[in-house]
Amino acid sequence: xxxxxxxxxxxxxGKVALVTGGSRGLGLHAATAFLLSGAKTVFIxxxxxxxxxxxxxxxxxxxxxxxxxxxxxxxxANVAQVEDIERLVSDVKKHEHKLDILIANAGAxxxxxxxxxPDWSTQKVLDLNVRGVFNLxxxxxxxxxxxxxPQDPSRIIVVSSTAGTNVHHVxxxxxxxxxxxxxxxxxxxxxxxxxxGPRNITTNTVAPGFFPSKLANGLIELLxxxxxxxxxxxxxxxxxxxxxxxxxxxxxxxxGSYVNGEYISVDGGARLGAGRLTKL
Numbered sequence: 001x002x003x004x005x006x007x008x009x010x011x012x013x014g015k016v017a018l019v020t021g022g023s024r025g026l027g028l029h030a031a032t033a034f035l036l037s038g039a040k041t042v043f044i045x046x047x048x049x050x051x052x053x054x055x056x057x058x059x060x061x062x063x064x065x066x067x068x069x070x071x072x073x074x075x076x077a078n079v080a081q082v083e084d085i086e087r088l089v090s091d092v093k094k095h096e097h098k099l100d101i102l103i104a105n106a107g108a109x110x111x112x113x114x115x116x117x118p119d120w121s122t123q124k125v126l127d128l129n130v131r132g133v134f135n136l137x138x139x140x141x142x143x144x145x146x147x148x149x150p151q152d153p154s155r156i157i158v159v160s161s162t163a164g165t166n167v168h169h170v171x172x173x174x175x176x177x178x179x180x181x182x183x184x185x186x187x188x189x190x191x192x193x194x195x196x197g198p199r200n201i202t203t204n205t206v207a208p209g210f211f212p213s214k215l216a217n218g219l220i221e222l223l224x225x226x227x228x229x230x231x232x233x234x235x236x237x238x239x240x241x242x243x244x245x246x247x248x249x250x251x252x253x254x255x256g257s258y259v260n261g262e263y264i265s266v267d268g269g270a271r272l273g274a275g276r277l278t279k280l
Contacts, residue, residue, distance in 0.1 A: 010253045013038035013069075016096045016147070017252070018088075020045050020079050020136065021106030023058040025213040026159060026244050030103055031062055031072060033245035037253070040070045041096055045077045045088060046106070079106050080128040082135050089139050098147035101252050102140050104133045105159040109178040111169065111219070122177045129181035130188065133158055137192050141201065148200030153260075155252045156196070156203040158189040160263075162271040164207060173222055182207075186263055193261030202260040204251050209267025211239035235268030 017034045021027040022044025031042045042062065048054040055074035062072035075091045077084040092099065108128040110121035137156055148154035162168070164182030169175045185205070192203040210216055210229055220226055220238075230237050247266055250256045265271055 009255045010249050011038050012101075012249070012253060013040075015039045015100040015252070016041045016043075016098060017101035017103065018043040018045065018092065018099060018140070019103040019105055020077075020132075021159075022046060022103075023048075023055045023074075024053050026208060026211060027103065027105040028058055028062075029241040029244045030105065030248045031058070032065065032241070033249055034101070034252070035062055035065055035068045035070055035072060037249055038069060039101075042070065042072045043075055043092055043095075044072060045075050045079065047076065047078045049074065049076045079104075079132045079136060080108070080124070082139075085132070085135050085139050089143070092140075092143065097143075099140055099143040100147045100154050102136060102144060102154075102156045103159065103248070104136050104156065106132065107159065107161075109175060111173045111175045111178070113172050114170070114174055114176065117177070125177050125181050126184075129178070130184045133185055133188060137196070137203070141196060141199070144196075144201045145199045150200060151257065152254065153197075153200040153202045153257060155256075156189075156192060156201060157248065157251055158185050158192075158203065158205045160185045160189075160205050160207040162207050162209045162265055162267050165265075166271050169219070173219070189263075190261050197260050202251075202257070204256075204259055204261065205263040206244070206247055206251070207263060207265045207267070208239060208244060209233075209265070209270050211244065229270075232273070233268045233270045234273070237268065239266060239268070 019027045019031045022031045023046040034042050059072045059074040077088040108125050144154035161182045163179040164186045189203050189205040
């Protein structure tokens with residue numbers, strides 16, 4: 001009989017996590033899952049503190065979750081700017097001496113016809129989706145290394161997109177540089193896996209497909225609406241909060257401690273038949 005212990009296999013008891021872009025959407029789903037799984041502290045960050053999509057409302061909701069032992073803390077920051085990331089590291093240190101989990105979820109997109117693409121849109125997308133992820137990993141590496149151990153490494157999860165492996169959208173609503181930025185983020189994560197693995201930090205990529213959200217809803221409508229996309233998805237639906245939460249818990253818990261440098265699509269298989277989405 002195998003000497004296998006799966007007790008608390010998916011527990012995050014006592015862990016400290018930081019989720020960028022954590023005030024809404026996939027980031028908020030991840031933060032919720034971490035607290036419900038026993039995390040001690042979950043930092044969430046976004047550019048704005050107030051408003052319907054700001055950090056303050058998300059922190060209030062997270063701290064009202066039933067049965068949690070930990071707490072959520074919000075720190076405003078623009079993680080496309082290295083100065084803000086440096087300040088974010090300093091602010092995290094005021095509350096915790098280590099970091100177990102870093103979720104690089106904040107992202108930017110831009111869509112439009114090819115030739116008139118303004119250069120500022122390219123800079124915006126690349127600064128947040130690639131350069132920002134690199135600087136987050138670089139500047140938080142000491143805190144992550146302080147926590148990681150051979151049997152229980154610290155984790156970096158880069159939230160990418162299935163757009164990083166397929167050509168989804170060209171033409172009037174093309175997202176060429178967004179797609180390129182996510183492809184770059186995928187390979188960045190592989191490099192980080194090799195660079196940081198010896199420091200007991202694993203790096204993996206989660207690539208969602210369509211999850212109804214503020215970022216995705218406009219494109220969902222352009223593609224015929226949610227009902228149309230659900231009919232074309234092999235699973236017959238779009239993504240739900242539990243779908244992203246399950247993958248995050250696997251990668252960040254003891255169950256995923258030997259997974260490093262991997263890419264996991266969370267799209268119900270839609271990317272495998274995405275040909276009709278190529279041109280809008």
